[in-house]
Amino acid sequence: MSILQYEFVQNAIIAGVLLSITAGIIGSLIVIKRDTLLIGGIAHASFGGLGLFYFLGLDPILGAFVVALTSGSIIGLSNEKQLQTHNALIGVLWAFGMSLGIIFITITPGYAPNLLTYLFGDILTVTRPDIINIAIYDVVLLIFITLFFKPLIVYLFDKEFAALHGIRVKLYRILYYLFISIAVVMMIRSVGIILVLALLTIPPLIVIPLFKRMPVIIAMSVLVSLAIFIGGFFIAYYTNLPTGPIIIATGTITLLLVRLICSLIQKNS
């Protein structure tokens, strides 16, 4: 295939593979822990930081990074039980972040064309340094999850039992939200703020009803994520449609088909 000769296509595909690893692991954890709304809040709040840094003449992605890390740390340090009941507050954070971003963009002199790409992302703009960052993140995440998988699962599943058995629950919570916040910012560049949630949740939603064990669910989510990413990428390339939304549309249609087939099989058996 001749399109593979272009460096930006190569970069996009390498980034897609690396981000599938990120999305499969992180997505499985947040879907299992039912933190989707919270992560949506972090992603959209980071748009505020993005706008602020743009206004200040700094790298916008750095602004998103600062806000995501800050909100991730605050969530990690605060009372989890209270947070989960404060859905409305997360909604406010969500809307406020988006509004701040747009306000800052508006008051910044000149047109801001590339800021819109942060909303929907563009995998074709991914650079080699971006790839190196994602690769480093993935290696750290893989080492962490391999070494501390069991205590992490007990933490996600039954915090009190974990605490009783000497697991440092607070440390796991902070690490969990830090890993998520960094993943969200990395994914903003490729699929955009609006689509981050979809890329994190669709693969585990496809996989979870089919398998019984967490390690299998994570591995399969990575593979499904990869298939959606690559499939969506080529569909977008040949139809000349925006990559991020096509990837998500591919994922959503796959999810619906898998669920439909599953329910048909269940009915017949």
Add this chain to the structure above:
Amino acid sequence: MDKKLLMDVRHLNFSFDGKQRILSDINLPLYEKDYLVIMGPNGGGKTTLLKCMLGLLKPQSGKVVYHRITSSDFGYVPQFTTFDKSMPIRVFDFIETGLIGNYHPLKKRNNADKDLIEKQIDDFSLNEIAYSSISEISGGQLQRALLARALIQNPRIVFLDEPTTFIDSESRGNLSEILKKLNNTKAIVMITHDTSAIDDQVKNIACVNRTLYYHGRDEHIEGSLEKVYGCPIELIGHGLPHRVLKEHE
């Protein structure tokens, strides 16, 4: 008393945000091979007291003193509502999480661990569902899996929080048998708001509603229960001296 003291709660006061007092001035001993039932209405602070005893919550004042025991001597069977039943985990792996206290990142599960897990599966008749997900099993089976997980490290004290709530009467009978056997070697602390959960195995009853109304086991129990619940309650346990349901005032 000649019984060996394992733990005692001394002048314990607890409030969640410094405002509303959940527990006040609780004093409660726990003896070796004790079978202590903590009763009281919902919202009376039973679970809070249990969590203070386990060291999961810190009291505002007073203390829980452990006598030659540590938290590794505790086996804990939490309420069904405290964890996520939809978590994709098989019964086998779920029981294994009972060993998490010994976890080391560079040590893989060895044969001794595997034998321990399999023994628990046998002991609690979970063979048929060992490789089913915990979301697919019945309330009684989940209760046995929780017990298997709590007991895998052979604890000296077993804590159970409302163990009878989501299980059928047959499973209740089983649970009662299991606890009776366990009590030969271990102390048992059980929380319940369900008076029918008290049978003749129970050695001490504590009635808790913000404060401790009664501890021990004799004919005063009914009066205390009346004070705690605000209405007369019949105790169905065989070994209890009175079974007369008094009229509501």
